[in-house]
Amino acid sequence: MNETRDRILDVALAVLGENPDAGMGEIASAAGVVRRTVYGHFPSRLDLIRTLTERAVGEMTAVLTEADASDARAGAAWAEFIARLWPVAHRYRVLLALRRGEYGEAIHALLGPLDELLAGLVKRGQDGGVFAKHLPADLLSQIAYGAVFAIADSDRSNGTLGARAATITSLLMLGVPEARATALAGDLP
Amino acid sequence: MNETRDRILDVALAVLGENPDAGMGEIASAAGVVRRTVYGHFPSRLDLIRTLTERAVGEMTAVLTEADASDARAGAAWAEFIARLWPVAHRYRVLLALRRGEYGEAIHALLGPLDELLAGLVKRGQDGGVFAKHLPADLLSQIAYGAVFAIADSDRSNGTLGARAATITSLLMLGVPEARATALAGDLP
């Protein structure tokens, strides 16, 4: 039914991943379609990006709430979260770059609830003595999953290789000792 | 002599820090000058940004080579580097955002040598058993000082507060145990 629309969304994600400043024309031709057609589905560039972001927030929130609900210690919950988040984060890595720039404000607003959830998890870890407190929870969570996105961004070839590295790195910067971090990252796909 | 030119450069850094997509007009009026005058000093927008980047690379390279030369262990060298780098990184935090976008390629090229120096230091730490090896040295160094820039970016109010946090965070993600990281970050301003 909306096969074209879906293809545009998928292709837009890939194209914007390569170059966050790509225009509608670039996205259109990459989707094997004419620019006019894109405007037929999305009245404006902002609409396209907003739709993309909403999809991303939806998927990520689902993963996070699921991982957070498991009554594991914060360290394990985080490890599970990152492992499950990885494929999604990898797909939507462009959002990190998109938070700045023209539509930064709109995207920031959509990402807000997710940020809060994330900060909550980190806070839980800090209160439980599992995570370090060299930074406040909200900032620490941002920096940590910023690093995850950065690793995802440097891994253009969709390797599952990065999942372990991202988990370990983020756990390390959350203050989890290296031995425990590698252990937590170990029992995963 | 070139007082106007210097002011334009300084102001451009601040303005681009707020909004990396700011145009020549925006920079000009922020510098209390007319757009035409900016073009009198810098033939093109790229020239302005390149000059800015060259200044940044110069300052950072000086700090890094100095810290690297001290024959301390890699952990201490890194801590000293970040502490000294901090004010500079804070000033030039916009470069992180500028690496993507229109002039990304030009900036990337200018930053190349610095990246190599950085990777060398991390490699030295890994070989000496001081830093972890969950990521290759070049990538690990990028992610680590990316985090430093991210912390600098979230700290708009030029607080020296961030210097400690940035040092600790980057040391943690390099695999240095928390106790040692806080110790290394401790004997600083």
Add this chain to the structure above:
DNA sequence: CTTCCGTTGCACACTGGTGTGCAGCCTATC
């Protein structure tokens, strides 16, 4: 006073992207 130089203010051409309107086309469906 004159000369020089940086700055100004304006006009201009050009580019590249956005968003719209509309006629036509192709295809699946009735």
Add this chain to the structure above:
DNA sequence: GATAGGCTGCACACCAGTGTGCAACGGAAG
């Protein structure tokens, strides 16, 4: 074969930013 809906191919208006040309202004130095 008629109809409807999505896609196309062009046209256009519009905007924001870049970079240039040129005459004029004002102050500092000779």
